[in-house]
Amino acid sequence: MTKHFLEEDQELAHLELSPGTPGGSRTVNLPVLQGTLGPSVLDIRKLYGETTCFTYDPGYTSTASCESKITFIDGEKGVLLHRGYPIEELADNSTFLEVAYLLMEGELPTKEKFDQFSDNITFHTMVHEQLRNFYSGFRRDAHPMAIMVGVVGALSAFYHDSLDIHDPEQRMIASHRLIAKMPTIAAMAYKYSVGQPFMYPGNDLKYAENLLHMMFATPAGPYKINPIVARALDKILILHADHEQNASTSTVRLAGSSGANPFACIAAGIACLWGPAHGGANEAVLHMLKKIGHKDRIPEFIKRAKDKDDPFRLMGFGHRVYKHYDPRASVLRITCQELLEELGYKHEPLLELAKELEKIALEDPYFVEKKLYPNVDFYSGIILQAIGVPTSMFTVLFAVARTVGWIAQWMEMIEDPLQKIGRPRQLYTGDTLRHYIPFTQRGA
Ligand code: ACO
Numbered sequence: 001m002t003k004h005f006l007e008e009d010q011e012l013a014h015l016e017l018s019p020g021t022p023g024g025s026r027t028v029n030l031p032v033l034q035g036t037l038g039p040s041v042l043d044i045r046k047l048y049g050e051t052t053c054f055t056y057d058p059g060y061t062s063t064a065s066c067e068s069k070i071t072f073i074d075g076e077k078g079v080l081l082h083r084g085y086p087i088e089e090l091a092d093n094s095t096f097l098e099v100a101y102l103l104m105e106g107e108l109p110t111k112e113k114f115d116q117f118s119d120n121i122t123f124h125t126m127v128h129e130q131l132r133n134f135y136s137g138f139r140r141d142a143h144p145m146a147i148m149v150g151v152v153g154a155l156s157a158f159y160h161d162s163l164d165i166h167d168p169e170q171r172m173i174a175s176h177r178l179i180a181k182m183p184t185i186a187a188m189a190y191k192y193s194v195g196q197p198f199m200y201p202g203n204d205l206k207y208a209e210n211l212l213h214m215m216f217a218t219p220a221g222p223y224k225i226n227p228i229v230a231r232a233l234d235k236i237l238i239l240h241a242d243h244e245q246n247a248s249t250s251t252v253r254l255a256g257s258s259g260a261n262p263f264a265c266i267a268a269g270i271a272c273l274w275g276p277a278h279g280g281a282n283e284a285v286l287h288m289l290k291k292i293g294h295k296d297r298i299p300e301f302i303k304r305a306k307d308k309d310d311p312f313r314l315m316g317f318g319h320r321v322y323k324h325y326d327p328r329a330s331v332l333r334i335t336c337q338e339l340l341e342e343l344g345y346k347h348e349p350l351l352e353l354a355k356e357l358e359k360i361a362l363e364d365p366y367f368v369e370k371k372l373y374p375n376v377d378f379y380s381g382i383i384l385q386a387i388g389v390p391t392s393m394f395t396v397l398f399a400v401a402r403t404v405g406w407i408a409q410w411m412e413m414i415e416d417p418l419q420k421i422g423r424p425r426q427l428y429t430g431d432t433l434r435h436y437i438p439f440t441q442r443g444a
Pocket of ligand 1: 319
């Protein structure tokens with residue numbers, strides 16, 4: 001194969017195959033699809049049929065896996081839009097539950113529709129009493145993400161009336177259940193790890209308030225929710241709600257493409273999110289900042305991050321899509337500063353260290369040339385720590401927020417008439433055909 005090129009103003013791209021390709025030298029015309037925003041997309045669906053060649057794209061760096069109307073990212077410019085609305089505007093003016101409605105329904109709700117949606121979510125916040133028994137099967141030192149994967153997957157054993165993915169009503173009930181129960185399940189995972197009694201949800205509370213209540217209240221006394229903390233948490237939830245076809249969302253879509261039930265699909269997404277290259281990064285950022293300890297040691301860690309023989313990377317830096325400052329990190333940088341000031345930590349050492357690290361890295365030619373900027377995880381860990389969330393719960397809260405995006409994307413996929421089971425192919429480089437030989441005839 002020699003080259004392919006996209007001719008402007010034409011609806012077909014010509015792919016020129018070299019004499020070495022099966023079937024010999026020839027030109028194949030590929031339709032060029034144009035979205036409302038973003039780069040053109042070569043439609044290669046018929047490529048294999050016409051050329052008997054697959055494409056090779058590990059990590060999907062050049063592959064659009066689906067069509068979507070939910071979220072748009074321009075990584076070069078640092079733009080993130082949900083249903084067309086900039087993330088900065090949503091973070092400043094909206095609430096997590098309203099963003100959830102927007103992602104799922106496509107429009108901002110009227111007051112009546114929002115109240116109805118809010119009531120639906122509130123109605124489902126409790127979990128089946130028997131589900132509590134699941135927790136006692138885990139060791140107390142289990143990572144809460146391990147508990148999340150297990151318990152969310154187990155929901156499919158409890159809610160048989162919302163498993164039929166072909167029934168829109170059941171899909172909607174499953175979606176509401178997941179959004180409503182995730183904070184309850186997450187808070188229970190935390191309570192279990194610290195040996196405190198589970199707290200029932202408070203349905204008079206807003207989404208983030210309820211999460212704080214279930215995590216930090218105890219039956220022994222009153223717990224007063226700090227509105228500043230609740231607003232900061234709500235903002236973190238908004239900023240993590242969706243991010244187009246990232247690894248965990250693609251996992252949810254792939255799991256869902258086989259017709260698996262929504263609870264199983266979301267459990268698969270949680271498992272993927274747990275990885276340190278994805279949702280586990282904010283936990284890793286905090287560990288890294290603590291390890292650096294003092295700004296005098298920053299150059300040492302910067303040097304290690306640039307060393308190809310050292311596996312160390314600056315956590316919270318770099319992104320597959322953003323080659324610019326992650327817009328979510330910009331919002332969180334300000335939120336972090338404001339929250340810490342409001343809570344009375346004027347010079348929080350970790351924040352000072354993070355800002356210094358960011359400054360030094362952004363002036364370093366290695367990070368400049370590779371376009372490595374702070375991502376959403378760089379400041380979120382400091383905020384979560386300031387509001388008393390233990391590091392092992394950071395990714396869990398990310399999962400609570402991202403559940404909304406996973407569901408919106410899963411619903412869009414199910415409703416897509418072109419939806420097929422996801423089944424990539426491969427470039428096989430293993431042994432060619434060989435025949436079985438018994439033990440006695442095998443060499444050492
Ligand atoms: N520190 C040092 N070098 C880095 C970093 C980093 N954080 N990130 C990327 N690089 C370098 C790589 O070594 C590579 O260098 P090379 O071209 O000389 O080989 C180059 O930049 C490109 O990096 P890739 O790993 O190929 O980029 P990719 O798009 O596959 O990875 C990722 C993106 C996984 C986020 C990466 O930047 C990383 O590991 N960052 C740290 C972990 C992190 O913060 N993850 C959170 C991501 S945001 C989220 O999931 C919510």
